[in-house]
Amino acid sequence: MPNAIAVEITNLHKSYQGVAALTDVSLQIPEGSFFALLGPNGAGKSTLIGAISGLIKPDSGRIRVMGHDVQADFRKARRALGLVPQELIDEPFFPIRQLLRIQAGYFGLGKSQWAWIDELLQRLGLWDKRDAYMSSLSGGMKRRVLIALALVHKPAVVVLDEPTAGVDIELRLSMWAFIRELHAQGHTIILTTHYLEEAEQLCEKIAILREGQLLALEDTQTLIASHPWEYLEVTLENLPAVLPQMVTDLLHRRSANKLVLRLSRDLARSELLAILSAAGLVLTEMRQLEASLEDVFRTLTTNGVHS
Amino acid sequence: MSMLGFLTLCKKEINRFMSVSVQTIFAPLVSTLLYLLIFGQVISSESSGFEHVSYNAFLLPGLIMMTMLQNAFSNSSSSLIQSKMYGNLDLLLLSPLSATEIFLAFVLGAVVRGMLVGIAIALVSYFWIPFVWINPFWLLSFALLTTFVLGAMGFLAGLWADKYDKLAAFQNFVILPLTFLSGVFYSVSALPAFWQQATWFNPFFYMVDGFRYGFLGVSDVSPWLSLSVILAFAVVLSALCLVLLAKGWKIRR
């Protein structure tokens, strides 16, 4: 079923003490996709994810996970979903392997699931810590325990809320490799992250939230292509102490004799050259830079609604 | 619905307090025995208010019941508030367990802890205050129903409280005075009229009085009345807990 919808959100509203956290969000996430939810702090990403997982009660709107309404059909919806929350948790009474077995038990899964739990512990580098308590683990380790907890019941949809925040780079890479593998096995992956290049590299589809509103929902490539700017790095032979106004208008950043210019895509190259020569600048090199998601994101969140 | 999910949570709730049994079983056992020793020694010459019943024999069931109900309350309330504070309650809320299953498992944990504490006190104290086993039906009914009600009360308090001190306040200003004024240490019939009437509004009185009937065959009010009052409490509290839990009151934001 290539066209099946893993998560369907319809007209979702949520406010806290009268302040809107989500405003009329509608969104469909196809089954098997690798989906990123991006937005600045406070945009409503965690609130949206909380609503999908049932930890947050929306004011109105409906959500289905793998076709199951998260309220009316909560048992099936929750079986289909695994959430890695943004906030770390603790559990002082049970060591982590037992905690994982308890979690599986909640889902009605007994001893038959224990081999999978041991596999998770091994894959996530937690095997040596299987009899340790959460409170003795580092933040990165706790994060991995949370990933294991979300996966004990092999959910069709895996949601990760900023899973790499505060995790060192090595661990981050191995985490991504593991999540990629899950995706390859057919799990739908939804994540929020501040590491935009990673979302760009990993995710096929991206939704951008700002102040509780959906700004964009596109294939990653389309989103980048639809970005109205392109970036050009020019290396200059001579660098005047003061750049003329018409050049500073285009300037994105500068370092030594290299300038990065932000240009409207419809600006002809000949026009640009005319501007530069009129400014008395001599080029030795010119290189086009790819628009990164970071740029797309910045444009959208500062310039308002796109597409 | 899968029974395994519910049973897993029940087992977890029991293992939780058993893993710290020095605090949860042994400490209440010791403090109750101290009460028994001190009050029994100091006041043992007092009359119990009932014929053929020594003060010690009168005191023992009341003390057992007092400790059972306090521990039942303490179990569900601290389990719930700890889960909230540590954030691991979300693990439960993400699971397919229903409000009813979650409520019953927490209350069952409270019942088991209350019963274990009660049995431990009865066994130890039997060696110096032999009691006559009058009626196991009343004894068990009151023990189970009372720990159930207090488990539900603890659950409600745990839902409501978002900090430990709120819970401590509830324990100090509601549970403790109500237990001390429930006729554990005296027969209500010995009180002035006003205080007697005030006692009729204290639900803990019926728990202590009915439980004592199971031990001694004497009580201030009919055990049927006590049983009805406690049953009514059990129904109302359960309904309230289930509605609030299903709504996600204070737990699903």
Ligand SMILES: Nc1ncnc2c1ncn2[C@@H]1O[C@H](COP(=O)(O)OP(=O)(O)O)[C@@H](O)[C@H]1O
């Ligand atoms: N429990 C809460 N009570 C009040 N306001 C909240 C609560 N949770 C989130 N908010 C507010 O809702 C908005 C969205 O928050 P959140 O979903 O956490 O954003 P993000 O995850 O994108 O950083 C923010 O303005 C935040 O302050």
Ligand SMILES: [Mg+2]
């Ligand atoms: Mg967040």
